[in-house]
Amino acid sequence: MAARTPTLRQLVALLLAMILLLPPLSTTAKAVAAQPAELRCIPPGAATVAVPECSWRQHMPHVECSKFPPDAPAPGRAKLSLDVGGGNSIDSRSAFCVTLTRFQRNSCDTCFESLEFRNFTVGWAVIGPRCTERDCSIEVHILESVAALSPLKYNSTSTEFWNFTSPVFREDEDFFITVAFNGITMWYTRCSISLTNIYNLGKTSIEKLVLYNNDNISTDLKLGMMPKLKELTIANSSILDFPEDAHVLMPALERLNLRDNRLTSIPASIASMRKLEELNMCGARLRRLAGQLPPLPRLRELCLCNTGLCCLHQEQDAFRGVPNLELLDISQNQLTSLGGALRGLSQLQYLDVSRNQLTEYPQLWIQDCREGLLSFAFNHLRTLPDCNSFCQRSNVLLLDVEHNQISSWDGSPDMLSSNDRPWVVGTLVPLLENGPQRYRVCLHERDFQLGTVIVQNISRSMDHSRHTIVVLSKSFLSSRWCLWEMDLANHRTLDPSQREFIILLELEPLERSALPRHLRFLMDTRTYVEWHQASDVQYEDQAFRRLKRALGPSCFTCSDVSRC
Incomplete structure (x- = not known):
């Protein structure tokens, strides 16, 4: 029997039936939106x-x-x-x-x-x-x-980062530069990331990796090849060991932060990190350096705070391999002495040895301090050193000796302006104390309380005095200690009733342009006594009369005994 040719109506019905049998279109399908004709952003x-x-x-x-x-x-x-x-x-x-x-x-x-x-x-x-x-x-x-x-999935069993195996993250693309976990919030939040995930960053163009506060129980750190990595921070993450081949995997590394982990020694692999500039091992469990640090000529910053260090004075060559250090933090340890361990660090600008048990200052010779800071706060020091014993050339050297038991100083000219003391003790003091008005003068060697911190002695003496006489000379300007005393006295003048507390006595002509700004302001806005040393008795008598007018009645004659 011959086949019948389907009619038009039958063809339409068949087509409709086929359409109804097709699966529905996916609701998640993405449309290809056309980019504007003038742009060439994507293929x-x-x-x-x-x-x-x-x-x-x-x-x-x-x-x-x-x-x-x-x-x-x-x-x-x-x-x-x-x-x-x-x-x-x-x-x-x-x-x-x-x-x-x-x-x-x-x-x-x-x-x-x-x-x-x-x-x-x-x-x-x-x-x-x-x-x-x-x-x-x-x-x-x-x-x-x-x-x-x-x-990334955040749980202790996850082994996936972002899909760094995607062609999007190829090393030759050179656009992926940083991955950070808690890199901004720092210590306020916790992560739980498997450290094995870091291996997946190999073969990417990453330059900076930061991971703070990881609670993951795994302590196995495995690194992939990261040839462009310059900064690596894995802090407070309980790692026990650092890969021995890290110098091969990260040949361009400049900054390494491994603070607050469970490391018991400085990683051996850093010995071959020739570009390393910063190393932070604070919070590790070092106790001893066990010899000297490896040669790292580019290392500028080294932090070993709170690592249990106790015996650096027995490891005199510990820092010989890092002669260009500019910052050294060995605070919060158990150091009783440093001896000559820091002797070769001539480039230091910042030294923190606070919160130890030092009873003596280290042997230290800095080439050029350039506003350097040496912190010996919270130790057991008893003397105030001469800053020149630490630094060859110093514009400003800040010395922090807060919370020590300082009761004496070395008496160097730089600290106490001793070049002027013969005139002060031999001429000025007798005139004031033995004259008709008999002023009472406070001298440190005679009137300071023994066993009391020197700063407290100075402050207490100013609190119980009506005036502070500042003897201005070239020696005074070169003495950091004298300038500090003047700054302390100057604070009293902020009280309107104490405006005349400071009395300036110029012992020799001074070039105004060489004076500190605040001292130049005082001399420009207040009356001061010119007592230039000369053999003219009449000149000295006139200078002394001007000084007495500035001092007012002595404590033995004034009626306001509360001011004496």
């Missing part, structure tokens, strides 16, 4: 995804998107930069290529995550026609491959 026809909740403010070069990536279970915030190439202002055109600059998010309010990029073009954007003075509507589209990146 033509590449699939893109719209990013919701993005905003832009006028005259700002970046866009903030609060749900990025758009399909992630726990999206974060992204900062996208607008490419305004050719010097055109943002207002002059409506469509721009966008580059991903920063991504950050919190996971259940426990861990802060941040990724940074450089020149990473991910899509394009169009600014809406209605743009108010504050937030503007903006349409952002990013590549589907970027939107599909799998973010």
Whole structure:
């Protein structure tokens, strides 16, 4: 029997039946939005995804998107930069290529995550026609491959970072520069990230890796090949060992921070890190350096605070391999003496030996202090040293000896201006104390209370005096101690009733331009006594009369005994 040719009605019915049998279209399918014809941000026809909740403010070069990536279970915030190439202002055109600059998010309010990029073009954007003075509507589209990146899962069993095996993160792309966990919030939150995840960062262009406060119980740190890494921080993460081949895996490393871990020695691999400039091992369990540090000629900063160090005075060559140190922190240890352990550190600008048990100062010879700071606070020191014993050339050397038992000083000219003391003790004091008015003068060698901290003696003496006579000379200007005493006395003049507390006595002509600014101001705004040393008895009598007028009645004749 011959086959019948289907009629038109039958063909239509068959077609409708086939359509009804087709599965429904996926609701998650992404449309390929066409980028504006004038842009060349992404390859033509590449699939893109719209990013919701993005905003832009006028005259700002970046866009903030609060749900990025758009399909992630726990999206974060992204900062996208607008490419305004050719010097055109943002207002002059409506469509721009966008580059991903920063991504950050919190996971259940426990861990802060941040990724940074450089020149990473991910899509394009169009600014809406209605743009108010504050937030503007903006349409952002990013590549589907970027939107599909799998973010890190925060739990102790996770072994996945972002999908760094994706071609998007190839090393030769050279745009991925930083990954940080708690890099901003620092000590306030905790993470629980498997340290084996760090291995997956190998073969990327990462330059900085930061991980603070990791609660993960695994202490096995394994590193991948990161040839461009310059800064590595893994702090407070309980790691026990540092890879022996770290110098091969990170040949460009400049800054290494391993503070507050469970390391018991300085990692052997740093001996071959020739570019290392900063090393932080605070909080480790070192106790002894067990010999000297390896030769690290570029190392400028070394932090060994709270590491249990006790015997550096027995390891005199400990720092010989790091002669260019500018900062050394060995505070919060158990050091009773340093001896000559610091003798070769001639480039130091900052030394912190606070909160130890020192009873003597270290042997230290700094070439040029340049406003350096030496902190010996919270120790058991009893003397105040001569700053020149520490530094060859010093503009300003700050010495912190807070909370010690200082009751004496070395009596050097630089500290006490002893060049002027023969005149003060032999001429000025007898005139004041043995004259008709019999003023009472406070001299440190005679009137300071023995066994009391020197700073307290000076402050107490000023509190119980009506005036402080400042004898100005070239020796005075070169004495840091004398300048400090004058600054202390100058604070009293902030009280209007104490404005004349300081009496300036110029012992020799001084060049005004060489005076400190605050001293020059005092001499320009107040009357001072010129007592230039000369053989003219009449001149000296006249200078003494001016001094007595400034002092007023003596304590033995004034009626206001509360002022005596």
